[in-house]
Amino acid sequence: MQTYYFDHSASTPPYESVIRTVAELMAQHYANPSALHRAGTEAHKLIERAREAVAGLLGAAAGEVIFTSGGTESNNLAIKGILGAGGRKPKHLITTAIEHSSVYGTARQLESEGVRVTFVAPNAQGRIEAADIETAIGPDTALVSVMHVNNETGVVQPVEEIGRLLRAHPKVRLHVDGVQALGKVQLDWAASGVDLYSASAHKFRGPRGAGFLLVREGIRLTPQLTGGGQESDARSGTHNLPGIVGMAQALRLALESLPERRARMYALRSRLIGGIKTIPELVLNVPEEERLVSPQIVNLSYPGMRPEVLLHMLEQQGILISTQSACSSKSLKPSRVLMAMGLGEARSTGSIRISFGDEHVEADIDILTERLRTAVAKLKLLERN
Known part of the structure:
Protein backbone atom coordinates (compact mmCIF):
# COMPACT_ATOMS: atom_id res chain seq x y z
CA MET A 1 0.00 0.00 0.00
CA PRO A 13 11.18 15.41 3.45
CA PRO A 14 14.55 16.98 2.50
CA TYR A 15 15.22 18.07 -1.05
CA GLU A 16 17.15 15.36 -2.88
CA SER A 17 19.86 17.87 -3.79
CA VAL A 18 20.20 18.81 -0.11
CA ILE A 19 20.62 15.15 0.83
CA ARG A 20 23.44 14.87 -1.72
CA THR A 21 25.08 18.06 -0.47
CA VAL A 22 24.97 16.95 3.16
CA ALA A 23 26.42 13.53 2.29
CA GLU A 24 29.22 15.09 0.25
CA LEU A 25 30.13 17.52 3.02
CA MET A 26 30.16 14.75 5.63
CA ALA A 27 32.57 12.78 3.45
CA GLN A 28 34.88 15.60 2.37
CA HIS A 29 34.72 18.39 4.97
CA TYR A 30 34.83 16.71 8.36
CA ALA A 31 37.44 19.02 9.92
CA ASN A 32 36.37 21.24 12.81
CA PRO A 33 35.63 24.74 11.43
CA SER A 34 37.36 26.22 14.50
CA ALA A 35 40.63 24.43 13.79
CA LEU A 36 43.58 26.52 12.54
CA HIS A 37 44.85 24.10 9.90
CA ARG A 38 43.90 24.34 6.22
CA ALA A 39 41.07 21.82 6.41
CA GLY A 40 39.56 23.71 9.33
CA THR A 41 39.93 27.01 7.49
CA GLU A 42 38.16 25.58 4.44
CA ALA A 43 35.34 24.34 6.63
CA HIS A 44 35.08 27.76 8.29
CA LYS A 45 34.82 29.44 4.88
CA LEU A 46 31.89 27.17 3.99
CA ILE A 47 30.13 28.17 7.23
CA GLU A 48 30.59 31.86 6.45
CA ARG A 49 29.38 31.44 2.86
CA ALA A 50 26.26 29.76 4.21
CA ARG A 51 25.78 32.63 6.66
CA GLU A 52 26.02 35.16 3.87
CA ALA A 53 23.59 33.12 1.77
CA VAL A 54 20.97 32.93 4.54
CA ALA A 55 21.35 36.62 5.28
CA GLY A 56 21.08 37.58 1.62
CA LEU A 57 17.96 35.50 1.10
CA LEU A 58 16.21 37.25 4.00
CA GLY A 59 17.54 40.77 3.53
CA ALA A 60 19.65 40.64 6.68
CA ALA A 61 23.31 41.34 7.38
CA ALA A 62 25.58 38.33 7.74
CA GLY A 63 26.40 39.36 11.31
CA GLU A 64 22.70 39.09 12.19
CA VAL A 65 22.63 35.30 11.58
CA ILE A 66 23.35 33.00 14.53
CA PHE A 67 23.42 29.30 13.68
CA THR A 68 21.74 26.94 16.16
CA SER A 69 20.55 23.34 16.36
CA GLY A 70 16.96 24.23 15.44
CA GLY A 71 13.78 26.00 16.48
CA THR A 72 13.73 25.02 20.15
CA GLU A 73 17.25 26.28 20.76
CA SER A 74 16.63 29.45 18.75
CA ASN A 75 13.50 30.23 20.77
CA ASN A 76 15.23 29.57 24.08
CA LEU A 77 18.24 31.66 23.10
CA ALA A 78 16.07 34.57 21.98
CA ILE A 79 13.87 34.67 25.08
CA LYS A 80 16.40 33.82 27.78
CA GLY A 81 19.11 35.75 25.97
CA ILE A 82 17.09 38.97 26.14
CA LEU A 83 15.66 38.49 29.63
CA GLY A 84 19.08 37.51 31.00
CA ALA A 85 20.79 40.58 29.58
CA GLY A 86 21.33 43.82 31.48
CA GLY A 87 21.40 42.48 35.04
CA ARG A 88 19.23 40.13 37.07
CA LYS A 89 16.40 42.50 37.89
CA PRO A 90 13.06 40.73 37.16
CA LYS A 91 11.56 41.79 33.87
CA HIS A 92 8.24 41.42 32.06
CA LEU A 93 7.67 39.04 29.14
CA ILE A 94 4.58 39.27 26.95
CA THR A 95 3.77 36.16 24.94
CA THR A 96 0.60 34.34 23.92
CA ALA A 97 -1.47 31.39 25.06
CA ILE A 98 -1.03 29.67 21.68
CA GLU A 99 2.76 29.52 21.34
CA HIS A 100 4.74 26.40 20.53
CA SER A 101 5.82 24.50 23.64
CA SER A 102 9.43 25.68 23.25
CA VAL A 103 8.20 29.25 23.84
CA TYR A 104 5.29 28.54 26.16
CA GLY A 105 7.34 26.18 28.34
CA THR A 106 10.23 28.64 28.46
CA ALA A 107 7.84 31.38 29.56
CA ARG A 108 6.44 29.16 32.31
CA GLN A 109 9.95 28.31 33.48
CA LEU A 110 10.95 31.98 33.64
CA GLU A 111 7.70 32.78 35.45
CA SER A 112 8.65 30.28 38.15
CA GLU A 113 11.99 32.09 38.46
CA GLY A 114 10.42 35.50 39.10
CA VAL A 115 9.89 36.93 35.61
CA ARG A 116 6.47 38.52 35.20
CA VAL A 117 4.74 36.90 32.24
CA THR A 118 1.55 37.93 30.45
CA PHE A 119 -0.10 35.34 28.20
CA VAL A 120 -2.31 37.11 25.66
CA ALA A 121 -5.32 35.11 24.45
CA PRO A 122 -6.30 34.86 20.77
CA ASN A 123 -9.64 35.73 19.27
CA ALA A 124 -12.09 33.01 18.21
CA GLN A 125 -10.22 32.55 14.92
CA GLY A 126 -6.94 31.90 16.69
CA ARG A 127 -5.42 35.27 15.87
CA ILE A 128 -3.69 37.57 18.34
CA GLU A 129 -4.88 41.17 18.28
CA ALA A 130 -2.01 43.68 18.16
CA ALA A 131 -4.02 46.02 20.39
CA ASP A 132 -4.02 43.36 23.14
CA ILE A 133 -0.24 43.23 22.99
CA GLU A 134 -0.04 47.00 23.37
CA THR A 135 -2.43 46.95 26.32
CA ALA A 136 -0.19 44.46 28.13
CA ILE A 137 2.98 46.59 27.84
CA GLY A 138 4.24 47.98 31.15
CA PRO A 139 7.27 49.94 32.34
CA ASP A 140 9.23 46.72 32.97
CA THR A 141 8.38 44.99 29.68
CA ALA A 142 11.56 43.75 28.01
CA LEU A 143 10.32 41.33 25.36
CA VAL A 144 7.28 40.41 23.30
CA SER A 145 7.33 36.91 21.79
CA VAL A 146 4.67 36.04 19.19
CA MET A 147 4.81 33.22 16.64
CA HIS A 148 4.46 34.01 12.94
CA VAL A 149 2.34 30.97 11.97
CA ASN A 150 0.62 28.79 14.53
CA ASN A 151 1.87 25.22 14.38
CA GLU A 152 -1.57 23.66 15.01
CA THR A 153 -3.97 25.90 13.10
CA GLY A 154 -1.77 27.63 10.52
CA VAL A 155 -3.22 31.03 11.48
CA VAL A 156 -0.85 33.86 10.55
CA GLN A 157 -0.21 36.29 13.39
CA PRO A 158 0.14 40.06 12.80
CA VAL A 159 3.83 40.20 13.68
CA GLU A 160 4.65 43.12 11.36
CA GLU A 161 1.74 45.12 12.80
CA ILE A 162 3.07 44.37 16.29
CA GLY A 163 6.53 45.42 15.12
CA ARG A 164 5.20 48.79 13.96
CA LEU A 165 3.33 49.20 17.24
CA LEU A 166 6.49 48.57 19.26
CA ARG A 167 8.32 51.43 17.59
CA ALA A 168 6.65 53.59 20.23
CA HIS A 169 8.33 51.39 22.87
CA PRO A 170 12.01 51.34 21.86
CA LYS A 171 13.16 49.41 24.94
CA VAL A 172 10.84 46.46 24.15
CA ARG A 173 12.24 43.79 21.84
CA LEU A 174 10.11 41.63 19.54
CA HIS A 175 10.89 37.95 19.08
CA VAL A 176 9.03 35.94 16.43
CA ASP A 177 9.01 32.15 16.23
CA GLY A 178 9.09 31.74 12.47
CA VAL A 179 9.57 27.97 12.41
CA GLN A 180 6.25 27.21 10.64
CA ALA A 181 6.36 30.35 8.50
CA LEU A 182 9.69 30.41 6.71
CA GLY A 183 9.29 29.07 3.21
CA LYS A 184 5.50 29.50 3.31
CA VAL A 185 4.93 33.14 4.33
CA GLN A 186 6.80 36.25 3.18
CA LEU A 187 8.91 38.19 5.69
CA ASP A 188 10.45 41.61 5.03
CA TRP A 189 13.13 41.49 7.71
CA ALA A 190 14.39 45.01 7.15
CA ALA A 191 10.96 46.65 7.46
CA SER A 192 9.26 44.20 9.82
CA GLY A 193 10.23 45.73 13.16
CA VAL A 194 11.11 42.20 14.33
CA ASP A 195 14.28 42.04 16.45
CA LEU A 196 14.75 38.27 16.68
CA TYR A 197 13.43 35.59 14.31
CA SER A 198 13.73 31.82 14.86
CA ALA A 199 13.93 29.20 12.10
CA SER A 200 14.49 25.46 11.74
CA ALA A 201 15.82 23.78 8.60
CA HIS A 202 13.75 20.60 8.71
CA LYS A 203 10.54 22.62 8.38
CA PHE A 204 11.53 23.84 4.89
CA ARG A 205 12.97 20.61 3.50
CA GLY A 206 16.42 21.00 5.01
CA PRO A 207 18.30 18.66 7.37
CA ARG A 208 17.37 18.09 11.00
CA GLY A 209 19.63 19.52 13.69
CA ALA A 210 20.19 22.88 12.00
CA GLY A 211 18.49 26.22 12.50
CA PHE A 212 19.22 29.87 13.01
CA LEU A 213 18.21 32.95 14.92
CA LEU A 214 18.18 36.32 13.20
CA VAL A 215 19.25 38.97 15.70
CA ARG A 216 18.94 42.63 14.82
CA GLU A 217 22.31 44.37 14.72
CA GLY A 218 23.23 45.94 18.06
CA ILE A 219 21.28 43.50 20.25
CA ARG A 220 23.37 41.51 22.71
CA LEU A 221 22.16 38.16 24.06
CA THR A 222 23.16 36.33 27.19
CA PRO A 223 24.48 33.01 25.83
CA GLN A 224 22.71 29.85 26.95
CA LEU A 225 25.51 27.54 25.79
CA THR A 226 28.98 28.58 26.89
CA GLY A 227 32.27 27.10 25.82
CA GLY A 228 34.36 27.87 22.76
CA GLY A 229 32.63 31.15 21.93
CA GLN A 230 31.49 30.21 18.44
CA GLU A 231 28.77 32.33 16.82
CA SER A 232 30.19 35.62 18.13
CA ASP A 233 30.00 34.32 21.72
CA ALA A 234 26.20 34.05 21.46
CA ARG A 235 26.18 30.28 21.04
CA SER A 236 29.09 27.91 21.69
CA GLY A 237 29.50 24.48 20.16
CA THR A 238 31.20 22.91 17.17
CA HIS A 239 29.45 23.96 13.98
CA ASN A 240 27.26 21.42 12.21
CA LEU A 241 28.82 22.13 8.82
CA PRO A 242 26.74 19.72 6.68
CA GLY A 243 23.53 20.82 8.36
CA ILE A 244 24.27 24.53 8.04
CA VAL A 245 25.26 24.40 4.37
CA GLY A 246 22.33 22.07 3.60
CA MET A 247 20.00 24.48 5.39
CA ALA A 248 21.20 27.43 3.31
CA GLN A 249 20.62 25.42 0.13
CA ALA A 250 17.14 24.32 1.23
CA LEU A 251 16.20 27.90 2.15
CA ARG A 252 17.21 29.12 -1.30
CA LEU A 253 15.13 26.41 -2.99
CA ALA A 254 12.12 27.11 -0.76
CA LEU A 255 12.15 30.87 -1.25
CA GLU A 256 12.82 30.96 -4.98
CA SER A 257 9.66 28.92 -5.63
Whole structure:
Protein backbone atom coordinates (compact mmCIF):
# COMPACT_ATOMS: atom_id res chain seq x y z
CA MET A 1 0.00 0.00 0.00
CA GLN A 2 1.28 3.45 -0.89
CA THR A 3 1.97 5.76 2.04
CA TYR A 4 0.78 9.37 1.96
CA TYR A 5 2.71 11.65 4.30
CA PHE A 6 0.53 14.53 5.53
CA ASP A 7 2.66 15.60 8.51
CA HIS A 8 4.87 18.29 6.97
CA SER A 9 4.43 20.62 9.93
CA ALA A 10 6.19 18.06 12.10
CA SER A 11 9.03 17.53 9.62
CA THR A 12 9.47 17.81 5.87
CA PRO A 13 11.18 15.41 3.45
CA PRO A 14 14.55 16.98 2.50
CA TYR A 15 15.22 18.07 -1.05
CA GLU A 16 17.15 15.36 -2.88
CA SER A 17 19.86 17.87 -3.79
CA VAL A 18 20.20 18.81 -0.11
CA ILE A 19 20.62 15.15 0.83
CA ARG A 20 23.44 14.87 -1.72
CA THR A 21 25.08 18.06 -0.47
CA VAL A 22 24.97 16.95 3.16
CA ALA A 23 26.42 13.53 2.29
CA GLU A 24 29.22 15.09 0.25
CA LEU A 25 30.13 17.52 3.02
CA MET A 26 30.16 14.75 5.63
CA ALA A 27 32.57 12.78 3.45
CA GLN A 28 34.88 15.60 2.37
CA HIS A 29 34.72 18.39 4.97
CA TYR A 30 34.83 16.71 8.36
CA ALA A 31 37.44 19.02 9.92
CA ASN A 32 36.37 21.24 12.81
CA PRO A 33 35.63 24.74 11.43
CA SER A 34 37.36 26.22 14.50
CA ALA A 35 40.63 24.43 13.79
CA LEU A 36 43.58 26.52 12.54
CA HIS A 37 44.85 24.10 9.90
CA ARG A 38 43.90 24.34 6.22
CA ALA A 39 41.07 21.82 6.41
CA GLY A 40 39.56 23.71 9.33
CA THR A 41 39.93 27.01 7.49
CA GLU A 42 38.16 25.58 4.44
CA ALA A 43 35.34 24.34 6.63
CA HIS A 44 35.08 27.76 8.29
CA LYS A 45 34.82 29.44 4.88
CA LEU A 46 31.89 27.17 3.99
CA ILE A 47 30.13 28.17 7.23
CA GLU A 48 30.59 31.86 6.45
CA ARG A 49 29.38 31.44 2.86
CA ALA A 50 26.26 29.76 4.21
CA ARG A 51 25.78 32.63 6.66
CA GLU A 52 26.02 35.16 3.87
CA ALA A 53 23.59 33.12 1.77
CA VAL A 54 20.97 32.93 4.54
CA ALA A 55 21.35 36.62 5.28
CA GLY A 56 21.08 37.58 1.62
CA LEU A 57 17.96 35.50 1.10
CA LEU A 58 16.21 37.25 4.00
CA GLY A 59 17.54 40.77 3.53
CA ALA A 60 19.65 40.64 6.68
CA ALA A 61 23.31 41.34 7.38
CA ALA A 62 25.58 38.33 7.74
CA GLY A 63 26.40 39.36 11.31
CA GLU A 64 22.70 39.09 12.19
CA VAL A 65 22.63 35.30 11.58
CA ILE A 66 23.35 33.00 14.53
CA PHE A 67 23.42 29.30 13.68
CA THR A 68 21.74 26.94 16.16
CA SER A 69 20.55 23.34 16.36
CA GLY A 70 16.96 24.23 15.44
CA GLY A 71 13.78 26.00 16.48
CA THR A 72 13.73 25.02 20.15
CA GLU A 73 17.25 26.28 20.76
CA SER A 74 16.63 29.45 18.75
CA ASN A 75 13.50 30.23 20.77
CA ASN A 76 15.23 29.57 24.08
CA LEU A 77 18.24 31.66 23.10
CA ALA A 78 16.07 34.57 21.98
CA ILE A 79 13.87 34.67 25.08
CA LYS A 80 16.40 33.82 27.78
CA GLY A 81 19.11 35.75 25.97
CA ILE A 82 17.09 38.97 26.14
CA LEU A 83 15.66 38.49 29.63
CA GLY A 84 19.08 37.51 31.00
CA ALA A 85 20.79 40.58 29.58
CA GLY A 86 21.33 43.82 31.48
CA GLY A 87 21.40 42.48 35.04
CA ARG A 88 19.23 40.13 37.07
CA LYS A 89 16.40 42.50 37.89
CA PRO A 90 13.06 40.73 37.16
CA LYS A 91 11.56 41.79 33.87
CA HIS A 92 8.24 41.42 32.06
CA LEU A 93 7.67 39.04 29.14
CA ILE A 94 4.58 39.27 26.95
CA THR A 95 3.77 36.16 24.94
CA THR A 96 0.60 34.34 23.92
CA ALA A 97 -1.47 31.39 25.06
CA ILE A 98 -1.03 29.67 21.68
CA GLU A 99 2.76 29.52 21.34
CA HIS A 100 4.74 26.40 20.53
CA SER A 101 5.82 24.50 23.64
CA SER A 102 9.43 25.68 23.25
CA VAL A 103 8.20 29.25 23.84
CA TYR A 104 5.29 28.54 26.16
CA GLY A 105 7.34 26.18 28.34
CA THR A 106 10.23 28.64 28.46
CA ALA A 107 7.84 31.38 29.56
CA ARG A 108 6.44 29.16 32.31
CA GLN A 109 9.95 28.31 33.48
CA LEU A 110 10.95 31.98 33.64
CA GLU A 111 7.70 32.78 35.45
CA SER A 112 8.65 30.28 38.15
CA GLU A 113 11.99 32.09 38.46
CA GLY A 114 10.42 35.50 39.10
CA VAL A 115 9.89 36.93 35.61
CA ARG A 116 6.47 38.52 35.20
CA VAL A 117 4.74 36.90 32.24
CA THR A 118 1.55 37.93 30.45
CA PHE A 119 -0.10 35.34 28.20
CA VAL A 120 -2.31 37.11 25.66
CA ALA A 121 -5.32 35.11 24.45
CA PRO A 122 -6.30 34.86 20.77
CA ASN A 123 -9.64 35.73 19.27
CA ALA A 124 -12.09 33.01 18.21
CA GLN A 125 -10.22 32.55 14.92
CA GLY A 126 -6.94 31.90 16.69
CA ARG A 127 -5.42 35.27 15.87
CA ILE A 128 -3.69 37.57 18.34
CA GLU A 129 -4.88 41.17 18.28
CA ALA A 130 -2.01 43.68 18.16
CA ALA A 131 -4.02 46.02 20.39
CA ASP A 132 -4.02 43.36 23.14
CA ILE A 133 -0.24 43.23 22.99
CA GLU A 134 -0.04 47.00 23.37
CA THR A 135 -2.43 46.95 26.32
CA ALA A 136 -0.19 44.46 28.13
CA ILE A 137 2.98 46.59 27.84
CA GLY A 138 4.24 47.98 31.15
CA PRO A 139 7.27 49.94 32.34
CA ASP A 140 9.23 46.72 32.97
CA THR A 141 8.38 44.99 29.68
CA ALA A 142 11.56 43.75 28.01
CA LEU A 143 10.32 41.33 25.36
CA VAL A 144 7.28 40.41 23.30
CA SER A 145 7.33 36.91 21.79
CA VAL A 146 4.67 36.04 19.19
CA MET A 147 4.81 33.22 16.64
CA HIS A 148 4.46 34.01 12.94
CA VAL A 149 2.34 30.97 11.97
CA ASN A 150 0.62 28.79 14.53
CA ASN A 151 1.87 25.22 14.38
CA GLU A 152 -1.57 23.66 15.01
CA THR A 153 -3.97 25.90 13.10
CA GLY A 154 -1.77 27.63 10.52
CA VAL A 155 -3.22 31.03 11.48
CA VAL A 156 -0.85 33.86 10.55
CA GLN A 157 -0.21 36.29 13.39
CA PRO A 158 0.14 40.06 12.80
CA VAL A 159 3.83 40.20 13.68
CA GLU A 160 4.65 43.12 11.36
CA GLU A 161 1.74 45.12 12.80
CA ILE A 162 3.07 44.37 16.29
CA GLY A 163 6.53 45.42 15.12
CA ARG A 164 5.20 48.79 13.96
CA LEU A 165 3.33 49.20 17.24
CA LEU A 166 6.49 48.57 19.26
CA ARG A 167 8.32 51.43 17.59
CA ALA A 168 6.65 53.59 20.23
CA HIS A 169 8.33 51.39 22.87
CA PRO A 170 12.01 51.34 21.86
CA LYS A 171 13.16 49.41 24.94
CA VAL A 172 10.84 46.46 24.15
CA ARG A 173 12.24 43.79 21.84
CA LEU A 174 10.11 41.63 19.54
CA HIS A 175 10.89 37.95 19.08
CA VAL A 176 9.03 35.94 16.43
CA ASP A 177 9.01 32.15 16.23
CA GLY A 178 9.09 31.74 12.47
CA VAL A 179 9.57 27.97 12.41
CA GLN A 180 6.25 27.21 10.64
CA ALA A 181 6.36 30.35 8.50
CA LEU A 182 9.69 30.41 6.71
CA GLY A 183 9.29 29.07 3.21
CA LYS A 184 5.50 29.50 3.31
CA VAL A 185 4.93 33.14 4.33
CA GLN A 186 6.80 36.25 3.18
CA LEU A 187 8.91 38.19 5.69
CA ASP A 188 10.45 41.61 5.03
CA TRP A 189 13.13 41.49 7.71
CA ALA A 190 14.39 45.01 7.15
CA ALA A 191 10.96 46.65 7.46
CA SER A 192 9.26 44.20 9.82
CA GLY A 193 10.23 45.73 13.16
CA VAL A 194 11.11 42.20 14.33
CA ASP A 195 14.28 42.04 16.45
CA LEU A 196 14.75 38.27 16.68
CA TYR A 197 13.43 35.59 14.31
CA SER A 198 13.73 31.82 14.86
CA ALA A 199 13.93 29.20 12.10
CA SER A 200 14.49 25.46 11.74
CA ALA A 201 15.82 23.78 8.60
CA HIS A 202 13.75 20.60 8.71
CA LYS A 203 10.54 22.62 8.38
CA PHE A 204 11.53 23.84 4.89
CA ARG A 205 12.97 20.61 3.50
CA GLY A 206 16.42 21.00 5.01
CA PRO A 207 18.30 18.66 7.37
CA ARG A 208 17.37 18.09 11.00
CA GLY A 209 19.63 19.52 13.69
CA ALA A 210 20.19 22.88 12.00
CA GLY A 211 18.49 26.22 12.50
CA PHE A 212 19.22 29.87 13.01
CA LEU A 213 18.21 32.95 14.92
CA LEU A 214 18.18 36.32 13.20
CA VAL A 215 19.25 38.97 15.70
CA ARG A 216 18.94 42.63 14.82
CA GLU A 217 22.31 44.37 14.72
CA GLY A 218 23.23 45.94 18.06
CA ILE A 219 21.28 43.50 20.25
CA ARG A 220 23.37 41.51 22.71
CA LEU A 221 22.16 38.16 24.06
CA THR A 222 23.16 36.33 27.19
CA PRO A 223 24.48 33.01 25.83
CA GLN A 224 22.71 29.85 26.95
CA LEU A 225 25.51 27.54 25.79
CA THR A 226 28.98 28.58 26.89
CA GLY A 227 32.27 27.10 25.82
CA GLY A 228 34.36 27.87 22.76
CA GLY A 229 32.63 31.15 21.93
CA GLN A 230 31.49 30.21 18.44
CA GLU A 231 28.77 32.33 16.82
CA SER A 232 30.19 35.62 18.13
CA ASP A 233 30.00 34.32 21.72
CA ALA A 234 26.20 34.05 21.46
CA ARG A 235 26.18 30.28 21.04
CA SER A 236 29.09 27.91 21.69
CA GLY A 237 29.50 24.48 20.16
CA THR A 238 31.20 22.91 17.17
CA HIS A 239 29.45 23.96 13.98
CA ASN A 240 27.26 21.42 12.21
CA LEU A 241 28.82 22.13 8.82
CA PRO A 242 26.74 19.72 6.68
CA GLY A 243 23.53 20.82 8.36
CA ILE A 244 24.27 24.53 8.04
CA VAL A 245 25.26 24.40 4.37
CA GLY A 246 22.33 22.07 3.60
CA MET A 247 20.00 24.48 5.39
CA ALA A 248 21.20 27.43 3.31
CA GLN A 249 20.62 25.42 0.13
CA ALA A 250 17.14 24.32 1.23
CA LEU A 251 16.20 27.90 2.15
CA ARG A 252 17.21 29.12 -1.30
CA LEU A 253 15.13 26.41 -2.99
CA ALA A 254 12.12 27.11 -0.76
CA LEU A 255 12.15 30.87 -1.25
CA GLU A 256 12.82 30.96 -4.98
CA SER A 257 9.66 28.92 -5.63
CA LEU A 258 7.56 30.50 -2.87
CA PRO A 259 4.87 32.32 -4.91
CA GLU A 260 4.09 29.29 -7.08
CA ARG A 261 4.17 26.88 -4.13
CA ARG A 262 1.87 29.08 -2.03
CA ALA A 263 -0.72 29.30 -4.80
CA ARG A 264 -0.64 25.54 -5.36
CA MET A 265 -0.92 24.72 -1.65
CA TYR A 266 -3.80 27.15 -1.14
CA ALA A 267 -5.64 25.32 -3.92
CA LEU A 268 -4.96 21.97 -2.23
CA ARG A 269 -6.09 23.38 1.12
CA SER A 270 -9.35 24.62 -0.41
CA ARG A 271 -9.95 21.22 -2.00
CA LEU A 272 -9.32 19.44 1.31
CA ILE A 273 -11.62 21.76 3.25
CA GLY A 274 -14.35 21.21 0.67
CA GLY A 275 -14.02 17.46 1.16
CA ILE A 276 -14.01 17.68 4.96
CA LYS A 277 -17.24 19.69 4.88
CA THR A 278 -18.97 16.73 3.20
CA ILE A 279 -18.27 14.55 6.27
CA PRO A 280 -20.80 15.73 8.89
CA GLU A 281 -18.99 14.24 11.88
CA LEU A 282 -15.88 16.35 11.26
CA VAL A 283 -15.57 19.98 12.36
CA LEU A 284 -13.02 22.47 11.04
CA ASN A 285 -11.00 24.31 13.68
CA VAL A 286 -9.42 26.83 11.31
CA PRO A 287 -10.60 29.84 9.30
CA GLU A 288 -11.34 29.18 5.64
CA GLU A 289 -10.17 32.60 4.43
CA GLU A 290 -6.76 32.43 2.80
CA ARG A 291 -5.74 35.86 4.09
CA LEU A 292 -5.81 34.55 7.67
CA VAL A 293 -3.80 31.37 7.28
CA SER A 294 -0.64 29.82 5.95
CA PRO A 295 -1.52 27.33 3.20
CA GLN A 296 -0.03 24.09 4.51
CA ILE A 297 -2.07 23.32 7.65
CA VAL A 298 -5.67 22.17 8.22
CA ASN A 299 -6.89 21.34 11.72
CA LEU A 300 -10.14 19.45 12.36
CA SER A 301 -11.90 17.50 15.07
CA TYR A 302 -14.12 14.49 15.47
CA PRO A 303 -15.73 15.68 18.74
CA GLY A 304 -15.97 12.94 21.33
CA MET A 305 -13.53 10.65 19.51
CA ARG A 306 -10.00 10.11 20.81
CA PRO A 307 -7.77 11.51 18.05
CA GLU A 308 -5.23 8.69 18.17
CA VAL A 309 -7.99 6.23 17.25
CA LEU A 310 -8.68 8.12 14.02
CA LEU A 311 -4.95 8.62 13.46
CA HIS A 312 -4.16 4.89 13.69
CA MET A 313 -7.15 3.93 11.57
CA LEU A 314 -5.91 6.27 8.85
CA GLU A 315 -2.39 4.92 9.23
CA GLN A 316 -3.72 1.45 8.45
CA GLN A 317 -4.96 2.97 5.18
CA GLY A 318 -1.54 4.49 4.41
CA ILE A 319 -2.34 8.05 5.60
CA LEU A 320 0.11 9.66 8.04
CA ILE A 321 -1.15 12.67 10.02
CA SER A 322 -0.67 13.96 13.57
CA THR A 323 -2.60 15.05 16.62
CA GLN A 324 -1.87 18.57 17.88
CA SER A 325 1.81 19.41 17.27
CA ALA A 326 4.51 16.75 17.03
CA CYS A 327 6.00 17.93 20.33
CA SER A 328 2.65 17.44 22.12
CA SER A 329 1.13 14.57 20.16
CA LYS A 330 1.73 11.93 22.84
CA SER A 331 -0.32 13.92 25.31
CA LEU A 332 -3.99 13.02 25.74
CA LYS A 333 -4.75 16.47 27.13
CA PRO A 334 -6.91 18.92 25.16
CA SER A 335 -5.00 21.12 22.76
CA ARG A 336 -3.90 24.22 24.65
CA VAL A 337 -4.19 26.23 21.42
CA LEU A 338 -7.78 25.18 20.65
CA MET A 339 -8.84 25.64 24.26
CA ALA A 340 -7.46 29.20 24.18
CA MET A 341 -9.60 29.79 21.07
CA GLY A 342 -12.67 28.81 23.10
CA LEU A 343 -13.49 25.68 21.10
CA GLY A 344 -14.28 23.56 24.15
CA GLU A 345 -12.85 20.34 25.53
CA ALA A 346 -14.52 17.91 23.10
CA ARG A 347 -13.14 19.60 19.98
CA SER A 348 -9.81 20.42 21.63
CA THR A 349 -9.24 16.83 22.72
CA GLY A 350 -10.39 15.25 19.46
CA SER A 351 -8.34 17.36 17.07
CA ILE A 352 -6.01 16.21 14.32
CA ARG A 353 -3.63 18.19 12.13
CA ILE A 354 -3.15 17.60 8.42
CA SER A 355 -0.19 19.34 6.78
CA PHE A 356 0.99 18.89 3.23
CA GLY A 357 3.81 19.99 0.98
CA ASP A 358 5.44 20.10 -2.41
CA GLU A 359 4.92 16.47 -3.39
CA HIS A 360 1.13 16.52 -3.03
CA VAL A 361 -1.33 16.87 -5.93
CA GLU A 362 -5.12 17.02 -6.16
CA ALA A 363 -5.41 13.23 -6.45
CA ASP A 364 -3.63 12.84 -3.09
CA ILE A 365 -6.11 15.19 -1.43
CA ASP A 366 -9.02 13.22 -2.89
CA ILE A 367 -7.56 9.98 -1.57
CA LEU A 368 -7.11 11.56 1.87
CA THR A 369 -10.72 12.77 1.87
CA GLU A 370 -12.13 9.38 0.92
CA ARG A 371 -10.06 7.56 3.51
CA LEU A 372 -11.17 10.06 6.14
CA ARG A 373 -14.76 9.31 5.12
CA THR A 374 -14.14 5.55 5.36
CA ALA A 375 -12.46 5.86 8.76
CA VAL A 376 -15.25 8.01 10.17
CA ALA A 377 -17.90 5.57 8.91
CA LYS A 378 -16.12 2.67 10.63
CA LEU A 379 -15.80 4.62 13.87
CA LYS A 380 -19.52 5.51 13.78
CA LEU A 381 -20.33 1.84 13.40
CA LEU A 382 -18.11 0.96 16.35
CA GLU A 383 -19.80 3.67 18.45
CA ARG A 384 -23.22 2.17 17.77
CA ASN A 385 -22.06 -1.28 18.78
